[in-house]
Amino acid sequence: YQRRVHGDVINRNTYFRNNFMDAQYTSPMEEVDQFGNPVPIMEASNVIETDYRMFRYSKFALPWLTLMLLLGIAVLMLTFWQGGFMNLKSIENGIPRDLEPWADDPDGDGGVNRTNRNVRLAASILGILAPILTALVYYTNPRPKLQRGGYFLCALLLFVCFVLALVAFCIDVSATDDAQKCKTEFQTKVRFCESKESWYVAAVASSLALAVVSFISLVMLVLWSKDATYRRKHVVWTDEARDMVEDPHFVEEVELQPVIPGRDTVHKTLIFLGLLVTLVAAILLLFFTIRLHEFRERVTGLEWDPFNNQSRSGWAKENTRLRVAVAAVAIILCFLSFVPYPKRVYAYMIGFFFLLTSITAFVAFGLDVDDLSGAKSLQCPAHLHCKYASYNATVILLFFLGLTMLIYVVYEFILKNKQSTVTIQREIPIAPLEEFVPPYDAHPEYVPVMKQGAAYQAVQGPSLRPMLGIEVIEVEHPATGELNLTVMNVTAGAAACEAGLKVGDVITRWDHIPITCKADFAQALANAAIGSSVVLQVIRKSHNTLNSTSRVEWLRMVIRGVPA
Numbered sequence: 223y224q225r226r227v228h229g230d231v232i233n234r235n236t237y238f239r240n241n242f243m244d245a246q247y248t249s250p251m252e253e254v255d256q257f258g259n260p261v262p263i264m265e266a267s268n269v270i271e272t273d274y275r276m277f278r279y280s281k282f283a284l285p286w287l288t289l290m291l292l293l294g295i296a297v298l299m300l301t302f303w304q305g306g307f308m309n310l311k312s313i314e315n316g317i318p319r320d321l322e323p324w325a326d327d328p329d330g331d332g333g334v335n336r337t338n339r340n341v342r343l344a345a346s347i348l349g350i351l352a353p354i355l356t357a358l359v360y361y362t363n364p365r366p367k368l369q370r371g372g373y374f375l376c377a378l379l380l381f382v383c384f385v386l387a388l389v390a391f392c393i394d395v396s397a398t399d400d401a402q403k404c405k406t407e408f409q410t411k412v413r414f415c416e417s418k419e420s421w422y423v424a425a426v427a428s429s430l431a432l433a434v435v436s437f438i439s440l441v442m443l444v445l446w447s448k449d450a451t452y453r454r455k456h457v458v459w460t461d462e463a464r465d466m467v468e469d470p471h472f473v474e475e476v477e478l479q480p481v482i483p484g485r486d487t488v489h490k491t492l493i494f495l496g497l498l499v500t501l502v503a504a505i506l507l508l509f510f511t512i513r514l515h516e517f518r519e520r521v522t523g524l525e526w527d528p529f530n531n532q533s534r535s536g537w538a539k540e541n542t543r544l545r546v547a548v549a550a551v552a553i554i555l556c557f558l559s560f561v562p563y564p565k566r567v568y569a570y571m572i573g574f575f576f577l578l579t580s581i582t583a584f585v586a587f588g589l590d591v592d593d594l595s596g597a598k599s600l601q602c603p604a605h606l607h608c609k610y611a612s613y614n615a616t617v618i619l620l621f622f623l624g625l626t627m628l629i630y631v632v633y634e635f636i637l638k639n640k641q642s643t644v645t646i647q648r649e650i651p652i653a654p655l656e657e658f659v660p661p662y663d664a665h666p667e668y669v670p671v672m673k674q675g676a677a678y679q680a681v682q683g684p685s686l687r688p689m690l691g692i693e694v695i696e697v698e699h700p701a702t703g704e705l706n707l708t709v710m711n712v713t714a715g716a717a718a719c720e721a722g723l724k725v726g727d728v729i730t731r732w733d734h735i736p737i738t739c740k741a742d743f744a745q746a747l748a749n750a751a752i753g754s755s756v757v758l759q760v761i762r763k764s765h766n767t768l769n770s771t772s773r774v775e776w777l778r779m780v781i782r783g784v785p786a
Contacts, residue, residue: 277569291556298549316536318613332517333402345386349504352379353497373447380440387433425510432503439496583624686783691716721779731759752783
């Protein structure tokens with residue numbers, strides 16, 4: 223009960239409702255064919271409608287929410303680390319700087335060489351970044367060229383991670399007994415140390431594990447990202463529809479290759495497992511590295527700082543409380559956004575709270591910058607080194623947390639608001655009176671026949687059949703044994719010639735319908751309306767003096783009719 227006219231699907235019920243409902247009828251009308259036989263009446267029709275009450279997030283939302291969640295967790299952990307919490311209700315004031323008596327000693331970082339620490343830090347950060355970037359490329363599922371470029375970058379990061387982790391293991395394996403936690407007497411300047419060898423052994427083992435799993439993940443990603451098996455499948459779109467909407471200028475050169483069932487599932491599973499283990503190993507290495515860094519000696523008190531009497535390192539308690547509130551609310555909002563509840567009112571409420579939290583984060587950022595600037599203006603005691611690195615990191619992460627929340631609100635709820643509506647299918651009952659066909663004056667092959675009681679009239683037009691002006695033949699692929707429909711002849715001036723079809727082209731799709739043989743082609747042609755427009759997907763081979771290549775092209779063709 224649908225006909226395709228000029229490339230658009232026209233429902234006869236909608237057409238009749240819009241154009242002929244003003245006519246007055248005294249008795250029910252029945253549609254019949256040209257032989258007078260009644261045509262079955264459709265009782266209901268699937269109508270696609272837009273429901274504004276539902277909210278659809280963009281593809282940008284999931285990775286950005288994940289980034290905000292990670293930033294919120296990092297800010298919250300740094301705040302608890304530096305905040306001076308006696309308990310949940312009592313927070314001590316502090317000065318955002320660390321007083322270290324042995325900061326210039328190469329082995330002052332918990333007895334561990336600082337170069338070794340920096341190599342481990344770099345390896346762990348790359349080991350965390352590479353799996354996250356790979357998951358992002360897989361989720362966004364870009365065009366083949368961009369996809370392979372993204373996977374190449376991920377493979378490069380994994381390779382650098384493998385090299386750094388292997389170097390860290392080699393330089394740390396012979397120095398595991400150097401890790402220690404020391405305390406210096408103020409009067410005698412004598413250091414008393416206790417061994418922390420077990421922590422260093424754990425860091426060395428994590429380095430070796432990261433080197434092994436990153437190399438395995440690298441090999442799998444390089445080998446299996448070259449073909450189309452490691453590619454995210456869309457839930458709604460079929461592969462044919464995906465190919466039809468892609469820009470032909472970005473379509474990769476394709477060859478007819480056999481598809482092995484289940485290979486893509488195995489490849490994806492193994493790569494994801496390898497990247498997951500890489501991520502876990504990198505996080506463990508980062509944890510042990512930070513733990514060893516915390517064994518460095520820091521001092522406080524009037525005897526060490528007679529100018530300011532710094533009793534502890536940390537932030538002012540007002541800053542700490544505000545930062546904890548911002549980070550905790552941001553984490554809660556991210557989890558609430560992950561809830562599959564697509565009501566627009568709910569989404570707008572979450573966006574509003576994100577905006578408020580972003581403003582509060584910038585206020586906390588300003589207070590922290592002022593507190594940190596005041597700490598840097600204080601005089602540093604003699605024989606001590608004032609360090610601000612961890613506090614600078616807290617301020618920077620807090621700023622980026624507020625910025626990411628603001629960008630999310632602006633992009634998701636303002637820039638992409640028009641694309642946030644959801645389309646749904648409804649079954650609309652249709653009365654028998656509303657049956658009709660597209661206008662026969664524009665397309666004489668459509669012959670509407672109406673019947674009222676025993677008297678009826680028929681308006682008949684000339685009988686036409688579609689004509690393309692090509693000859694096709696079925697060719698069997700030598701490698702796969704599959705049939706391919708190849709163009710053998712093209713009539714000059716015909717519809718196929720004007721569309722750009724050439725001898726040797728392999729026709730693979732008619733609109734969204736796959737074409738593999740003459741029967742498929744004949745069925746698609748028989749169902750096409752005269753004057754309608756179709757899109758043909760063809761594989762065209764180009765020959766030169768060096769090699770032969772194939773490419774995919776899309777051709778738009780208008781169906782012409784000739785007398786039957």
